[in-house]
């Protein structure tokens with residue numbers, strides 16, 4: 382059972398913005414907190430190139446492993462700093478709880494460095510960012526919880542309808558009755574995650590609460606109408 386006295390703060394993880402955080406009640410995206418992932422991504426790309434060159438050279442395996450280990454420690458330090466900054470932000474709220482999506486991946490840096498099909502974010506960066514956030518949040522005595530991730534990056538935070546991604550980094554709500562038009566995708570995802578902490582809030586793709594049929598909000602799948610929300 383979720384604690385209604387807490388302030389749920391959604392945290393979306395990504396490569397462009399490593400962390401995007403905002404509480405469920407945030408009125409607009411200006412109050413969201415973001416930490417860029419650009420530099421970490423660039424360094425992971427460079428590390429992959431560097432390791433490929435080393436493996437193709439005469440260096441022995443131990444030397445390459447030691448090199449990767451050192452670079453990995455430096456990346457972890459930066460991830461730790463980012464997680465710490467996020468926890469400082471969250472600490473300003475009353476009894477915060479960080480709400481992230483389920484992570485299905487375990488960090489495997491070598492998969493990114495040596496697998497031709499390796500994906501930078503899912504292989505290492507995002508699962509490790511998730512792990513570091515949990516560890517640092519524990520130091521701050523901030524609870525971290527997960528909610529189902531399904532559609533969290535596509536669902537409009539204002540009305541629950543699945544939106545379009547017309548432009549990179551934005552989401553457009555197609556619902557004419559919704560006050561959300563175009564919104565930053567990362568902010569939207571963080572807000573959707575924060576909303577999922579509390580039971581009974583709109584979320585088109587999770588089980589509705591056990592209420593009577595009359596009270597039950599229309600599901601998108603039913604083609605039913607949806608009301609504009611106050612906090613778009």
Ligand SMILES: [Zn+2]
Nearest residue numbers: 537540554559
């Ligand atoms: Zn909407």
